[in-house]
Amino acid sequence: MKKTIRLGIYGARRGGDLGRAALLANADVVAICDSAMDKLEERKTQFPDATLYTEFDKFIEHDMDGVILANFFHEHAPYAIRLLERGIHVLSECTSNSTMAEGVALVRAAEKSKAIYMLSENYPYMKFNLEMKRICDGGTLGKILYAEGEYNHPGNGKNISNKKYLNYFPEHWRNFLPRTYYVTHSLAPIMSATGAIPRRVTAFSCTNDEPIDNSIATASHISPDVAAIIMTKNDDGSVFKFTAHSSFGAHANSYRIAGKRGQIENLRGMGDKVMLRYNSWQIPEGREEINLYEPSWHDEDSELIEKTGHGGGDYLVVREFIRSITDGRKPDFDVYFATTMASVGILAHRSVLDGGKPYDIPDFRSEDDRRKWENDDLSPFWYSDGRAPTIPCCSINDYKPSDEQMRLFREIVMEEKEKIK
Numbered sequence: 001m002k003k004t005i006r007l008g009i010y011g012a013r014r015g016g017d018l019g020r021a022a023l024l025a026n027a028d029v030v031a032i033c034d035s036a037m038d039k040l041e042e043r044k045t046q047f048p049d050a051t052l053y054t055e056f057d058k059f060i061e062h063d064m065d066g067v068i069l070a071n072f073f074h075e076h077a078p079y080a081i082r083l084l085e086r087g088i089h090v091l092s093e094c095t096s097n098s099t100m101a102e103g104v105a106l107v108r109a110a111e112k113s114k115a116i117y118m119l120s121e122n123y124p125y126m127k128f129n130l131e132m133k134r135i136c137d138g139g140t141l142g143k144i145l146y147a148e149g150e151y152n153h154p155g156n157g158k159n160i161s162n163k164k165y166l167n168y169f170p171e172h173w174r175n176f177l178p179r180t181y182y183v184t185h186s187l188a189p190i191m192s193a194t195g196a197i198p199r200r201v202t203a204f205s206c207t208n209d210e211p212i213d214n215s216i217a218t219a220s221h222i223s224p225d226v227a228a229i230i231m232t233k234n235d236d237g238s239v240f241k242f243t244a245h246s247s248f249g250a251h252a253n254s255y256r257i258a259g260k261r262g263q264i265e266n267l268r269g270m271g272d273k274v275m276l277r278y279n280s281w282q283i284p285e286g287r288e289e290i291n292l293y294e295p296s297w298h299d300e301d302s303e304l305i306e307k308t309g310h311g312g313g314d315y316l317v318v319r320e321f322i323r324s325i326t327d328g329r330k331p332d333f334d335v336y337f338a339t340t341m342a343s344v345g346i347l348a349h350r351s352v353l354d355g356g357k358p359y360d361i362p363d364f365r366s367e368d369d370r371r372k373w374e375n376d377d378l379s380p381f382w383y384s385d386g387r388a389p390t391i392p393c394c395s396i397n398d399y400k401p402s403d404e405q406m407r408l409f410r411e412i413v414m415e416e417k418e419k420i421k
């Protein structure tokens with residue numbers, strides 16, 4: 001009989017959601033770790049058989065096959081490395097690494113380990129993105145020349161409960177997130193559909209220069225940038241233009257892939273619908289020049305897929321991780337795919353800070369490229385050892401919220417227990 005995969009969860013918030021998808025995909029959740037007791041307690045009824053831990057050092061001792069890593073965005077790599085060294089499979093939330101040096105160390109650890117490393121990037125598994133990949137793979141678009149990706153996720157800054165949930169202390173990573181770093185939801189779908197790998201990057205920020213109002217809406221977020229417009233030249237000669245995580249109006253995840261003979265895009269504001277169009281003189285058999293349709297899943301698990309978040313992407317990403325463990329094969333988004341995207345996010349930010357200067361994206365398969373970056377630990381985030389950020393997180397170097405905004409943040413957003421710290 002096939003062995004049931006036993007998973008641990010590190011970071012009970014997002015990790016708990018992925019744990020739910022893991023149960024649907026027939027894995028067991030045997031251990032959960034979070035330093036926040038309330039977050040652990042919230043998951044007790046969902047995972048009644050799991051052992052609860054507040055410290056990673058004890059959690060890693062638990063007998064388990066793999067771990068879903070969903071701790072803070074900028075702190076995944078050191079934990080992934082420790083798990084890989086112990087032979088425990090890793091499904092890491094994005095981003096894989098927040099410094100270039102961590103990217104090098106992570107690739108080295110994954111190459112040494114017998115365990116599988118996969119990035120938990122769920123957006124390529126959304127219905128319209130799978131359809132775009134299916135059409136690209138079918139070849140009717142011809143050679144792919146260009147693609148766009150936008151993860152545009154504005155938030156209402158006046159929504160206090162959102163702030164309490166997402167930005168809950170001043171040094172939280174979301175308050176220091178440069179517009180280029182959360183790049184995987186924009187970039188992975190077009191990399192996955194086209195197979196192209198970014199090799200050079202340049203970026204400009206898109207900045208809201210309205211005067212700072214002394215309101216809670218902008219408090220604590222150390223950036224007036226609303227987007228970075230990023231471009232890459234890729235290994236196959238194609239070009240991508242994408243935004244990482246932007247926040248102009250209005251919400252949409254949108255992608256467009258253009259080939260020599262035609263193009264496919266999902267339509268902003270129209271659910272899962274896609275528009276597939278061909279040159280009038282190059283229409284393939286069985287298609288029209290203009291095809292507007294709602295794609296299907298083409299998957300035996302369509303009912304289970306629909307039960308999980310992010311358009312079913314949560315189920316499919318966890319299922320891919322579990323299947324790659326049981327089949328002993330490379331997962332869809334391996335350590336090279338993951339660290340390439342992280343390098344794009346990190347170096348696009350350097351480009352923003354440097355007036356749009358292009359940067360080469362390293363290939364971490366190459367020892368020369370690894371040596372070039374192995375000591376670069378610059379970061380726009382607070383380090384886990386308490387050090388302050390070493391580079392600005394936005395295009396205006398000395399930007400910061402006013403004292404009044406920070407007072408409001410402490411007063412309104414922070415929970416009582418945190419104010420005492």
Ligand SMILES: NC(=O)c1ccc[n+]([C@@H]2O[C@H](COP(=O)([O-])OP(=O)(O)OC[C@H]3O[C@@H](n4cnc5c(N)ncnc54)[C@H](O)[C@@H]3O)[C@@H](O)[C@H]2O)c1
Binds near residue numbers: 034093121
């Ligand atoms: N792919 C997606 O669609 C998606 C959606 C939401 C979040 N995420 C990712 O998931 C990750 C977590 O985000 P989140 O929304 O849960 O918010 P978060 O980053 O605020 O939560 C992280 C959790 O990890 C715990 N944690 C952090 N450091 C710890 C430590 N040293 N020991 C024990 N516990 C620790 C925290 O207490 C907290 O509960 C981020 O990387 C985020 O980008 C991805």
